[in-house]
Amino acid sequence: MKEGRHRLILQELDRAGLVSVRKLKELLDVTDMTIRRDLIDLEKQGFLIRVHGGAHKKVRDGLIEVSHAEKVMLNTEEKQMIARKCADLISDGDTIFIGSGTTTALIGDYLEDKKVNIVTNSLPIFEKLKDNPNFDLLLVGGRYRLKTQTFVGQFAINLLREIKVSKVFIGANGIDGHNVTTANEEEGNADAIILNNAIEKYIVADNSKFDSYSFYTFYRLDDVDGIVTDDRISQRMRDKYRSYTKVL
Known part of the structure; x- marks a missing residue:
C-alpha cells in the first residue's frame, strides 16, 4: 500500500x-x-x-526551469520571510536593483514608507510597484523572456553597464559551494553586470536552493556581501556557507 x-x-x-x-x-x-x-x-x-x-x-541539476507562474506557488512563507529581511537592508533614499524572481518580487511589500529609487528588468516587479508614489522606477528594457517575464539581451546589458546602484538583490536557481547559478545564461550575464556595479551585493535564496545547482554559473559567493535566506536553513548548511560570505 x-x-x-x-x-x-x-x-x-x-x-x-x-x-x-x-x-x-x-x-x-x-x-x-x-x-x-x-x-x-x-x-x-x-x-x-x-x-x-x-x-x-x-531537480538537483536545475536543467528543468520552472516558470514564474509556477514558482509563485512554492515556499510562500519562506519567500515572505526573506523579502522582509531584504527590505530591512534598504534605507530611505537608496537606489537599488531588484532582479527577477518570485521572492524578490515581494520586497516592495515590506518597504513601508521608504522613498526608494528602484531599477529592475522584471516586468512583474515593475507592474506591481509602478503605482506606489514612494518609488521612482526604472524598467530596463530589452528582449522579453516569457519564461521568467524578464528583459534580457544586448539592449538590457548596454543599459545595465551604465547604471550604478547602492544595493542589489539577485535571485538564484541554485547555490553550489561558491557558485551562484541560474537556468539561463542571458539572465545570468545581466545579473553579473549589475552585481559588479553595486556597492552592496546580496543573493536572495530560500533554504531549498543550497547545495543545488543550475545550468549556468554567473557569480561567486566570495564576491557578494551576503546571502539573504529564510530561518529554516539548517545550522550545518548555514555554517558551511558562512565560509564564503555572510548568511543573513
Whole structure:
C-alpha cells in the first residue's frame, strides 16, 4: 500500500511538477496525515521538496526551469520571510536593483514608507510597484523572456553597464559551494553586470536552493556581501556557507 502510494505521488509529480496535499488526499482516498507522512518519506529519499500545503519535484541539476507562474506557488512563507529581511537592508533614499524572481518580487511589500529609487528588468516587479508614489522606477528594457517575464539581451546589458546602484538583490536557481547559478545564461550575464556595479551585493535564496545547482554559473559567493535566506536553513548548511560570505 505504502509503496503504491509513493509510486502514484511520484507519477503525479512527474506530470505536474507540483502537488498539493488536498489533491493527493482525493486521488489516493487517504487522510491528510497519511499524505504528509508519505511526503516526509519521499523528501528524505531525495525525490521532492515539501512546501506549505504540498510538495514540488526536486531537480538537483536545475536543467528543468520552472516558470514564474509556477514558482509563485512554492515556499510562500519562506519567500515572505526573506523579502522582509531584504527590505530591512534598504534605507530611505537608496537606489537599488531588484532582479527577477518570485521572492524578490515581494520586497516592495515590506518597504513601508521608504522613498526608494528602484531599477529592475522584471516586468512583474515593475507592474506591481509602478503605482506606489514612494518609488521612482526604472524598467530596463530589452528582449522579453516569457519564461521568467524578464528583459534580457544586448539592449538590457548596454543599459545595465551604465547604471550604478547602492544595493542589489539577485535571485538564484541554485547555490553550489561558491557558485551562484541560474537556468539561463542571458539572465545570468545581466545579473553579473549589475552585481559588479553595486556597492552592496546580496543573493536572495530560500533554504531549498543550497547545495543545488543550475545550468549556468554567473557569480561567486566570495564576491557578494551576503546571502539573504529564510530561518529554516539548517545550522550545518548555514555554517558551511558562512565560509564564503555572510548568511543573513
